[in-house]
Amino acid sequence: MSYSRILGTGSHLPSRTVTNADLEAIVDTTAAWIQERTGIEKRHLVSDDETCCDLAEAAARKALQAADVQPSDLDLILVATTTPDQFFPSTACLLQQRLGVRGCAAFDLQAVCTGFVYAIGVADKFIRTGSAKRALVVGAETLSRVLNWKDRGTCVLFGDGAGAVVLGAADQPGIISSHLHADGAYKDLLQIPGGIGNGHPEACFMEMKGNEVFRVAVTTLGRIVDETLEANGLAKSDIDWLIPHQANIRIIQATARKLDLPMERVVVTVADHGNTSAASIPLALDQAVRDGRIRRGELLLMEAFGGGFTWGSVLMRY
Ligand code: UT7
16 A cells, blocks of 8 residues: 655635725724734635636646646546536536546545545545545635625635645655544534525525634644544654644634644744635645745644534645
8 A cells, every 4th residue: 555645736826815904895894803803914816707717727737847747647636625616517627627638537525624634635545545646636715706795704704715736656654644524513603505406596605603613613623633643643742834724813823722833833824815715724835835834754734624514634744
């Protein structure tokens, strides 16, 4: 059995930025409230003619280049997204066509903000079992399209973007473990209630009971950290970098405290990106790889929590 490891990373953000002060003009909020309660200062939002697949493609091309892998070398394309361009074909199939390749497996994975962590867990299993040698894993979102711009409790929180990694088979890990969980009993706390299957396509806007989500997120992420360390016989001090889902700086700080990790060892992008759901972790990873903070051989812990609820972690040696 082989392992999987990251060969290259990439990311892409839409060029349009919206500051907290810009939001004061469209919803009953203040720049200070957003900054104090969430840590967010600005976010990138797509323009009218920009799609999730556009973001995914730009991030994917950078990851392929960094990995020195050709699209034709891919056995698997996996896109984690809650905001696909179309109901079908999947964004992964659209991306495959853009990359000019045919035949390899391509599908979307929907686990909301935990999507990228889930997708890495799935792609790792493809590679470990020999079903794939090279996998492109993308987290891409255009959540601005499903926000209610009159709901100050949600619309100030989210942003658009994409991040990608190329995973390749290796003799040594790489991905050491992934721990994936869900509990649908919490379905009503964070949701887009509309859908085709339930006959309510008109209700495709996000609803969140933010305060309750916050409380469950903090305790659940604490538990997933313990689970990951225990399963691998590691101490907190073994972790070099925490790459958390970027929902709220206060949630990130709580997880860092749980790990006794100084904030200098935590990759934080929430101030500049807001919450980009499945894109937030690969965006943060790519930023820290490209600016030289994360180096080969270091131990990285990724963790995420989102609608469903879903939550999970990936432990890897970069
Ligand atoms: O990524 C998936 C998982 N998502 C998350 O993890 C998000 C988790 N939740 C959160 O990050 C936080 O709960 C929020 C940032 C959403 C809200 O922060 P909070 O400290 O929990 O605020 P709150 O919901 O308890 O609301 C406090 C007050 C309320 O006013 P009253 O009732 O005390 O008068 C809200 O109406 O803040 C008010 N408020 C706002 N005020 C100005 C809520 N949103 C805003 C806003 N601007 N945008």
